Amino acid sequence: MNNMKTRKAKLDIKSGRVNLTHGAGGRAMNDLIEVIFKDAFDNDFLAQGNDQSAFDVGDGRMVMSTDGYVITPLFFPGGDIGSLAVHGTVNDVALSGAKPLYLSAGFIIEEGFPLADLKRIVDSMGAASRAAGVPIITGDTKVVNKGMADGVFITTAGVGVVPKGLELSGDKARVGDKIIVSGTLGDHGVAVMSKRENLSFEVEIESDSAALHTLIADMVAGHGAALRCMRDPTRGGLAATLNELAEQSNVGMCIREADVPLKPQVVAACELLGLDPLNVANEGKLIAIVAPEAADDLVALMRAHPLGRDAAVIGDVVADERNFVRMKTAFGGERMVDWLSGEQLPRIC
Amino acid sequence: MCLAIPARIKERLGDDMAKVDLDGVLKDISIALTPDVVEGDYVIVHVGYALSVIDPQEAQKTLALFDEMQAAGALAAVTP
Amino acid sequence: MKYVDEFRNGQLGAKIAASIRAEADPKRHYSFMEFCGGHTHAISRYGIADMLPDNVHMIHGPGCPVCVLPVGRIDQAIELAARENVTLCTYGDLMRVPASKRRSLLQAKADGSDIRMVYSTLDALKIAEQEPERRVVFFAIGFETTTPPTALAIKVAAKKKLKNFSVFCNHVLTPAAIQNILESPDVRELGTVQLDGFVGPAHVSTVIGTQPYEYFAEEFHSPVVVAGFEPLDMIQAILMLVRQVNAGTNVVENEFSRAVKRHGNEHAKRDVADVFELRKTFEWRGLGEVPYSALRIKDSYAQFDAERLFSMAYVPTPDNPACDCGAILRGVKKPTDCKLFGTACTPDTPMGSCMVSSEGSCAAHWTYGRFRDEDKADKNKARA
Numbered sequence: 001m002n003n004m005k006t007r008k009a010k011l012d013i014k015s016g017r018v019n020l021t022h023g024a025g026g027r028a029m030n031d032l033i034e035v036i037f038k039d040a041f042d043n044d045f046l047a048q049g050n051d052q053s054a055f056d057v058g059d060g061r062m063v064m065s066t067d068g069y070v071i072t073p074l075f076f077p078g079g080d081i082g083s084l085a086v087h088g089t090v091n092d093v094a095l096s097g098a099k100p101l102y103l104s105a106g107f108i109i110e111e112g113f114p115l116a117d118l119k120r121i122v123d124s125m126g127a128a129s130r131a132a133g134v135p136i137i138t139g140d141t142k143v144v145n146k147g148m149a150d151g152v153f154i155t156t157a158g159v160g161v162v163p164k165g166l167e168l169s170g171d172k173a174r175v176g177d178k179i180i181v182s183g184t185l186g187d188h189g190v191a192v193m194s195k196r197e198n199l200s201f202e203v204e205i206e207s208d209s210a211a212l213h214t215l216i217a218d219m220v221a222g223h224g225a226a227l228r229c230m231r232d233p234t235r236g237g238l239a240a241t242l243n244e245l246a247e248q249s250n251v252g253m254c255i256r257e258a259d260v261p262l263k264p265q266v267v268a269a270c271e272l273l274g275l276d277p278l279n280v281a282n283e284g285k286l287i288a289i290v291a292p293e294a295a296d297d298l299v300a301l302m303r304a305h306p307l308g309r310d311a312a313v314i315g316d317v318v319a320d321e322r323n324f325v326r327m328k329t330a331f332g333g334e335r336m337v338d339w340l341s342g343e344q345l346p347r348i349c
Numbered sequence: 350m351c352l353a354i355p356a357r358i359k360e361r362l363g364d365d366m367a368k369v370d371l372d373g374v375l376k377d378i379s380i381a382l383t384p385d386v387v388e389g390d391y392v393i394v395h396v397g398y399a400l401s402v403i404d405p406q407e408a409q410k411t412l413a414l415f416d417e418m419q420a421a422g423a424l425a426a427v428t429p
Numbered sequence: 430m431k432y433v434d435e436f437r438n439g440q441l442g443a444k445i446a447a448s449i450r451a452e453a454d455p456k457r458h459y460s461f462m463e464f465c466g467g468h469t470h471a472i473s474r475y476g477i478a479d480m481l482p483d484n485v486h487m488i489h490g491p492g493c494p495v496c497v498l499p500v501g502r503i504d505q506a507i508e509l510a511a512r513e514n515v516t517l518c519t520y521g522d523l524m525r526v527p528a529s530k531r532r533s534l535l536q537a538k539a540d541g542s543d544i545r546m547v548y549s550t551l552d553a554l555k556i557a558e559q560e561p562e563r564r565v566v567f568f569a570i571g572f573e574t575t576t577p578p579t580a581l582a583i584k585v586a587a588k589k590k591l592k593n594f595s596v597f598c599n600h601v602l603t604p605a606a607i608q609n610i611l612e613s614p615d616v617r618e619l620g621t622v623q624l625d626g627f628v629g630p631a632h633v634s635t636v637i638g639t640q641p642y643e644y645f646a647e648e649f650h651s652p653v654v655v656a657g658f659e660p661l662d663m664i665q666a667i668l669m670l671v672r673q674v675n676a677g678t679n680v681v682e683n684e685f686s687r688a689v690k691r692h693g694n695e696h697a698k699r700d701v702a703d704v705f706e707l708r709k710t711f712e713w714r715g716l717g718e719v720p721y722s723a724l725r726i727k728d729s730y731a732q733f734d735a736e737r738l739f740s741m742a743y744v745p746t747p748d749n750p751a752c753d754c755g756a757i758l759r760g761v762k763k764p765t766d767c768k769l770f771g772t773a774c775t776p777d778t779p780m781g782s783c784m785v786s787s788e789g790s791c792a793a794h795w796t797y798g799r800f801r802d803e804d805k806a807d808k809n810k811a812r813a
Contacts, residue, residue, distance in 0.1 A: 265373035268372035328476075331477075332442050335475070382581070383694070398577065400636060401635040411684065411685075
């Protein structure tokens with residue numbers, strides 16, 4: 001590694017704060033990167049110390065995705081903005097059927113942000129990246145004036161390779177296809193909300209934030225040909241994702257409330273706040289539209305994976321030129337599952 | 350109107366407050382409007398306040414009413 | 430969830446629906462109004478309309494406090510929040526309601542006003558205590574269910590001698606609204622609206638009891654069944670109303686007996702009477718001026734009355750002339766009868782009160798039920 005006489009970088013992690021010099025490109029910024037980022041993301045690419053990293057591309061088509069993470073609060077039960085950023089982008093790449101290979105990470109940090117929190121986030125990001133086997137091979141740091149960022153914003157990009165012949169897409173759902181979800185819905189949104197001020201409820205729900213690429217790899221290996229498309233129901237929840245897919249594919253959908261997996265505490269928290277779990281965000285779940293003959297096998301395969309234990313078939317793709325998503329309620333009647341304008345707010349009525 | 354949900358009184362706290370449990374979701378609410386509740390009672394919670402106590406016998410009667418066969422049976426059992 | 434799940438049992442629901450189909454006289458039509466917005470929401474959310482026979486239908490009443498709050502009152506709240514040092518606390522329901530000039534509380538918050546969404550008056554009180562330099566105003570809305578929490582907040586503020594807490598009071602009363610509907614020409618004289626009975630509100634009744642409805646049952650020969658919120662409660666209440674109509678009776682029945690007693694919650698009623706008094710009249714969006722239908726803070730608690738403290742003046746603001754909310758709230762028209770429904774007026778761009786809250790009949794129909802309109806249109810096309 002370093003064979004020159006290097007000045008040992010010093011940062012007061014315990015009580016220090018980020019200031020504008022940390023983003024100015026000089027020694028202070030170098031110190032920041034050395035102490036906080038380098039070890040956490042440690043890999044051969046970053047060790048080279050360049051502004052970019054070169055890598056070989058194998059056979060197949062390349063996939064690339066990018067995302068910005070601006071979540072508040074930064075730390076929540078089951079995760080933080082760092083691990084969320086890794087999981088989110090790994091998933092976006094993997095949902096195309098691709099094997100995620102590398103990530104980039106850009107940080108925009110607010111002046112005055114505690115170094116201890118920054119270290120916590122970066123360490124968490126590093127751990128998530130290692131656990132997923134997808135290294136962060138290039139990055140950037142900027143510091144902005146106080147008030148210009150909510151603590152820290154993270155932008156990531158991810159690249160991967162999708163095997164030849166696998167072309168999943170949101171416009172490929174066909175009448176008769178089955179709709180599968182990989183597990184319980186609403187966990188992330190409820191976990192985050194429980195940390196928001198003025199809602200103050202205690203619940204043992206953790207965010208489901210997770211990297212789904214190994215689950216997806218199993219699904220592709222088992223029944224790649226039967227997969228039409230996969231998407232993760234993040235903002236807007238299941239409702240938004242199903243409506244998006246219905247429009248893209250110009251079909252309708254019918255799901256069954258009784259088959260949608262939900263944790264009892266999530267149901268209870270949503271009842272308390274007047275929210276519909278179908279509109280609540282998830283960060284470690286996927287929806288798959290699949291050919292009907294493979295549906296049951298796929299569910300069995302998914303249930304064998306730790307992130308798919310509660311996988312279930314929840315409905316069917318039907319013909320509908322109005323692209324409505326309908327649901328048979330557990331009580332017996334029928335209703336629409338519409339997407340919401342804007343974020344759901346807790347209500348009293 | 351009124352989004353309100355039945356929750357179990359887990360613990361009386363001081364100051365007219367109590368901790369309620371709704372299937373694992375815990376919340377501190379005011380019991381100023383139902384001051385005589387005890388642990389184990391179920392209350393209807395609306396905007397952070399318990400509005401009324403659920404009467405378990407009436408709840409049973411209502412459920413029986415829904416299932417009139419059952420209700421008829423229960424009536425037969427009660428009538429001498 | 431106990432006392433919730435058992436009351437959502439689909440098999441029992443199917444049995445009760447079968448009884449309704451068997452007992453409803455095919456030679457007549459039954460029209461019942463569910464007063465409470467929460468019931469409107471429940472009917473849509475569970476698809477209860479699907480389970481009723483064609484000759485039994487529900488009219489959605491004005492029991493949605495967000496829907497009936499006049500635009501002018503929201504304008505006042507926005508104006509108040511812009512004043513120096515004011516922190517406006519509000520329930521989430523009001524954040525996105527459009528006020529005049531395309532503003533809203535959410536927009537005002539983005540523009541820099543200190544507007545905070547709270548779950549409870551307890552949270553607003555906490556803010557007032559923790560931030561003594563802020564003038565905290567709680568934007569109070571709601572029927573009799575939500576009024577006692579506001580009364581208690583004022584009483585606690587008085588006990589703690591808080592100098593920086595006040596309430597902008599917009600509480601309204603259920604019996605007055607029911608009376609307004611029953612006395613309207615459409616119902617009473619013209620008979621344009623056939624109203625065979627009411628499903629009485631669930632949680633309002635836990636506070637006021639079933640006793641206030643006895644007047645309506647008698648005076649207007651209208652059966653009232655107070656029903657709980659769960660779908661079994663609703664469908665059972667409809668069965669009970671059908672039976673009353675068939676028997677020609679008009680009494681108040683209490684289906685929600687597990688939570689409602691005839692005299693309601695005496696503590697709550699006492700606290701409300703201590704803090705509030707009747708306004709001579711109050712404007713309801715869609716219904717116009719309704720006498721003795723709303724509350725204001727008594728002189729003895731004047732220091733907690735935002736309207737007095739901040740010299741707030743009310744400017745009535747008319748709704749879009751093409752908006753049919755008034756007729757819809759009174760049950761004279763259906764959402765699909767309104768020219769604006771689904772075109773200019775959607776939950777994203779609500780023109781009037783029935784669309785602003787998820788409980789309003791237009792919003793509920795749009796969000797949960799509009800696929801049925803198109804289904805009917807298709808059926809008609811097929812028949813033609």
